[in-house]
Amino acid sequence: MERIPILRMGEYLLVTIQVDMHDQLAVQLQDDLTQAIARSRAKGVLIDISALEVVDSFIGRMIADTAGMARILDAHAVLVGMQPAVAITLVELGLSLPGVATALNVERGMALLRASLQGDGAR
């Protein structure tokens, strides 16, 4: 079965969704990602959805849920590279993903992760 790879970069995990998501794949990713966060004790997760062009309410909710789960597992989640069409669709579906950090691209997302980790360390 196809899977979405989860790459480890230091204390961050990098997930790049390169294929069109279907429901099974999203469930599998959620499962894999939570396992990986727990195993690697990652402090940040970066989910790159710049190649994702189609979303439905289920995928939208899965993305939001996954970010929430990462948060509970003590990892900051940042969603990067959302396409305009996807953003409009999610808004029309009423999924504004509150509480999920977003960034324009991977670079900015990384900067955001570092900044929020520093904020954590200062506390």
Place this chain on the structure above:
Amino acid sequence: MAAQEKLAPLLGRHRDKILKQWQRELAALPGRARLSPEDTRRQADEFSAAFMSALASGAGADIATEDWKAVRTFLEQLSKERVLAGFSSDETATFIFSLKRALFEAVSGESRRSAEQVALDLWAITELLDRLGLHTVKAYQRSREEVINRQQAEMLELSTPVVKLWDGILALPLIGTLDSARTQVVMESLLQKIVETESQVAIIDITGVPTVDTLVAQHLLKTVTALRLMGADCIVSGVRPQIAQTIVHLGVDLQAVITKANLADALALALRKTGVTLAA
């Protein structure tokens, strides 16, 4: 045989008289000043030629058939011309209706006909002219709508300029009323521009928006949310006192949106957000 078909020989006999009478009627119509007498005559001639040949080819009262095609096309063209010349719909329709009197006189002037026959003929004429008149009005309206649609499309194109104020800062000065269609265009072009320029902050300036109702506020919120989802910040500027009052009275929650009094303040904040410092 359709009642209309019997009209052909009758009208053919009185053709010149009818035309003359009709010209007189046309010349007395309101709005005639905008048309030269030659134009009026030419249009009357063209119409009567098409009308007679349709009748002669055995066309019935149903003007949607192929037999009436020439007449319909002529009327549509006429309506279009009159829309552009600034005629009202009734002024356009009376072009057809003014023919009634001339035709009625021609029919009732036939001495050899029984009253019953005359009544039948009159009914046939009325039925036909009413339909042609309605078709004219319909064509007139369609032409008007085309004009309005074209203007709307042009306005839509004109009205959504996304300007780059600084590296990473885009501004969208909105002018005029926001409706669903326009917000959609605004939202799409802004989001697209954000991707293209990798901008971090977008400023939506609503100084030129006359009124904000719940719908407009809803649209604004949607745009702001979509921007946030893409990872950009959004500042709304130029909220006027009346608009602030309306928004609060309407109970719209704009807490999630950063608002600034004017574009200058918004730009200052955006510069701070992107880490630019200005030396005096």
